[in-house]
Amino acid sequence: MPDHFTLMxxxxxxxxxxxxxxxxxxxxxxxxxxVLIILVTLYVVYDYASIKRDRAELAxxxxxxxxxxxxxxxxxxxxxxxxxxxxxxxxxxxxxRTLAYETSRDKKLPLGVGGSDNETKIKSLLDQDQQKLIxxxxxxxxxxxxxxxxxxxxFSEVLAFLHEQKSxxxxxPSIWPVKGWVTSEFGARQSPFRSGVEFHRGLDISTRFGKxxxxxxxxxxxxxxxxxxxxxxxxxxxxxxxxxxxxxxxxMAVKQGMRVKRGDIIGYVxxxxxxxxxxxxxxxxxxxxxxxxxxxLKSS
Numbered sequence: 001m002p003d004h005f006t007l008m009x010x011x012x013x014x015x016x017x018x019x020x021x022x023x024x025x026x027x028x029x030x031x032x033x034x035v036l037i038i039l040v041t042l043y044v045v046y047d048y049a050s051i052k053r054d055r056a057e058l059a060x061x062x063x064x065x066x067x068x069x070x071x072x073x074x075x076x077x078x079x080x081x082x083x084x085x086x087x088x089x090x091x092x093x094x095x096x097r098t099l100a101y102e103t104s105r106d107k108k109l110p111l112g113v114g115g116s117d118n119e120t121k122i123k124s125l126l127d128q129d130q131q132k133l134i135x136x137x138x139x140x141x142x143x144x145x146x147x148x149x150x151x152x153x154x155f156s157e158v159l160a161f162l163h164e165q166k167s168x169x170x171x172x173p174s175i176w177p178v179k180g181w182v183t184s185e186f187g188a189r190q191s192p193f194r195s196g197v198e199f200h201r202g203l204d205i206s207t208r209f210g211k212x213x214x215x216x217x218x219x220x221x222x223x224x225x226x227x228x229x230x231x232x233x234x235x236x237x238x239x240x241x242x243x244x245x246x247x248x249x250x251x252m253a254v255k256q257g258m259r260v261k262r263g264d265i266i267g268y269v270x271x272x273x274x275x276x277x278x279x280x281x282x283x284x285x286x287x288x289x290x291x292x293x294x295x296x297l298k299s300s
Contacts, residue, residue: 006019006020006021006022072137075137076137079137079140079141079144082144083140083143083144086144086147086148086151089151090147090151093151093154093155093158096158097154097158168240170217170218170261170262171217171218171219171238171239171240171242172217172238172242172296173216173217173238173242173244173284173293173296173297174216174217174296174297174298175214175216175217175262175263175297175298176205176216176297177205177213177214177215177216177244177246177266177280177282178205178207178211178212178213178214178269178280178282179207179211180205180206180207180211180269180279180280181205181206181207182203182204182205182206183204183205183206183279184200184203184204185200185203186200186201186202186203186290186291186292186293186294187199187200187292188200201283201290202245202247202281202282202283202284202290202293203281203282203283203293203294204279204280204281204282205279205280205281205282206277206278206279207269207278207279207280208269208278209250209269209270209271209278210250210268210269210270211268211269212265212268212269213246213249213265213266213267213268213269213280214262214263214264214265214266215236215244215260215261215262215263215264215266216244216262216296217236217238217242217244217262218238218259218260218261218262219236219237219238219239219243219244219259219260220236220237220257220258220259220260221234221235221236221237221254221255221256221257221258221259221260221266222235222236222237222243222256223235223245223256224252224254224255224256224258225256226272226273227247227273228273228274229273229274230245230247230248230273230274230281231247231248231249231270231271231272231273231274231275232247232248232249232250232251232252232267232270232272232273233245233246233247233249233273234246234249234252234254234266234267236260236266241286241287242284242285242286243284243285243288244282244283244284244285244293245281245282245283245284245285246266246267246280246281246282246283247273247280247281247283248269248270248271248272248273248275248279248280248281249267249268249269249270249272249280250267250268250269250270250271250272251267251268251270252266252267253265253266253267253268254266254267284296
């Protein structure tokens with residue numbers, strides 16, 4: 001097998017053929033070197049492209065990290081603002097509960113209300129490590145969720161209490177059943193029918209004959225009948241032991257068992273029964289015991 005290669009060079013027709021003898025090892029080395037150069041060139045090109053791509057990805061990640069950092073800061077500020085709003089709601093809740101407690105008759109609404117008193121601000125962690133910021137934000141979110149739960153429970157309790165108070169108010173005889181002049185007060189008085197003193201169990205309100213008499217509160221009519229003493233008499237049960245009575249009516253506008261609302265017409269002023277003239281005898285009973293109606297009326 002030959003150990004060299006012969007290259008023949010024929011430049012033109014007039015010149016002679018030139019022969020160049022090249023050893024086989026040189027040709028092999030040249031081919032190996034060429035392959036190596038091509039491989040190195042390809043590696044450099046690929047490595048450069050990878051570096052360029054990595055630098056672009058790094059720039060993108062840096063920009064993304066910067067944007068996320070700003071978003072964390074914005075979220076931290078919003079969380080602090082929301083925390084301040086929750087504190088304002090807590091103070092409003094406290095004021096509402098105090099007012100409701102002071103204005104209620106039975107003082108059943110408790111003044112205590114739950115909630116966290118942690119005043120740590122998330123913005124104080126902005127200059128700390130991001131992991132500390134994230135941990136602080138997570139803790140802040142848990143606190144806000146807890147406070148929101150307390151506020152929801154508290155407001156539901158206040159609303160239920162106010163609804164109950166509204167129902168109690170609607171069933172409390174606090175308005176006058178008819179407008180007129182009080183000619184006889186509740187309590188001991190000189191009897192208009194005989195000599196001596198008697199106990200008057202209500203108010204006598206003098207007004208024109210046939211004037212409308214209205215229910216002073218919501219309730220159920222338990223009596224609507226004629227009596228020789230009270231004449232046409234209506235009694236309304238308002239619940240919780242409260243009841244009202246209306247005597248000497250010229251005509252009754254309700255029947256026993258009817259449910260009435262405050263302001264509904266229940267009858268008309270008259271002088272039926274044992275009466276000295278046109279007037280309404282108005283009585284209030286607590287557990288069937290007569291009390292002074294003026295205790296419940298808004299104005300005397």
